[in-house]
Amino acid sequence: GWYIPAETPRGTLIYCHGNGETVASPLESVEDFRLLQLNVLILDYGGYGRSEGRPSEARCYDDVRAAWTYLTEDRSESSTRIILYGRSLGAAVAVQLAVEVRPAGLIMESGFTSIADMARTVVPVIPVGFLVRHRFDSIGKMGRVNAPVLIIHSRGDALIPFEHGERLYAAAQEPKQ
Numbered sequence: 001g002w003y004i005p006a007e008t009p010r011g012t013l014i015y016c017h018g019n020g021e022t023v024a025s026p027l028e029s030v031e032d033f034r035l036l037q038l039n040v041l042i043l044d045y046g047g048y049g050r051s052e053g054r055p056s057e058a059r060c061y062d063d064v065r066a067a068w069t070y071l072t073e074d075r076s077e078s079s080t081r082i083i084l085y086g087r088s089l090g091a092a093v094a095v096q097l098a099v100e101v102r103p104a105g106l107i108m109e110s111g112f113t114s115i116a117d118m119a120r121t122v123v124p125v126i127p128v129g130f131l132v133r134h135r136f137d138s139i140g141k142m143g144r145v146n147a148p149v150l151i152i153h154s155r156g157d158a159l160i161p162f163e164h165g166e167r168l169y170a171a172a173q174e175p176k177q
Contacts, residue, residue, distance in 0.1 A: 001043035001067060003075075006034050011081035011104060014067050014097075015042040016090030018110070023049055038083070043067050045093070057136055060093045068101055080104050084147075086111065088160065092136035098145045106145055109152040112164045113139035121161055142171035149176040 002023050013033050017025055023042045030040045045060040046053030053059060071077040083105045086094030091111030098106040112118050114137045142149075149172040153165025169176060 001041055001070075004030060004034060004040045004042070006037045006039050008037055009039045010037045011083060012039040012041060012071055012077050013083045013085050014064065014071070014094070015040055016064055016084070016086040016093040017042065017044075017048075018088030018090050021048075021087075033085075041067055041071060060089075061096050064093050064097045065100070068097060083107060085109070088112070089136070092138045095138045095141050095145065098147055099141050103147050105148045105150065107150045107152065108138075108165075108168060110157055110160050110165070111138055111151070111153070111168055112136070112160045113167050117164065118160070139167055139171055142168055143173060145172060149173070151176070 015030065015033070017023070023044050030042060033040050043063055043066075044051040045055060045063045047055035047059070051063075068082070071082055072079055079102055082103050084094040084098050084103045085107040086092065087109040088111070091108035092115075094106060094108065095111070097103070115135055116137075117139070149169075151165050151169045151172070153160070153162055155162045
């Protein structure tokens with residue numbers, strides 16, 4: 001992972017990238033967060049970028065937990081100053097951590113409800129839900145997030161239907177936007 005400090009930080013953002021991305025992919029977004037005076041910790045999950053191992057749901061969750069531990073224990077960052085940001089697959093990773101810890105907030109960009117729902121979107125005529133090995137069940141976890149939630153989703157998203165964002169928003173507790 002990369003830890004990118006802000007000059008006068010107001011907090012820290014853990015950036016969980018999407019499938020097919022690496023730590024180097026969202027550098028433009030990272031710069032935007034730095035302009036907002038946020039430190040940014042962006043990580044590659046096992047099997048992504050130069051990270052060793054094989055990608056899996058459990059490994060993604062372990063890796064984001066390690067990022068949280070690094071910030072809260074090694075860098076003594078208060079959890080009240082840590083925002084979780086996830087894009088696409090990373091939104092599912094961030095939701096899992098938000099259920100386990102109490103961050104300052106959770107931001108989900110282009111999140112999906114679950115991999116099973118995405119599979120049904122891609123292949124609607126075949127009951128593929130039971131074939132899915134990794135669940136990434138964000139919709140089932142949203143109600144257990146005890147932090148402010150911001151859902152960002154474009155109606156023009158070509159990969160993840162806008163309805164997924166609407167359903168995630170509906171399942172989230174207040175405060176939400």
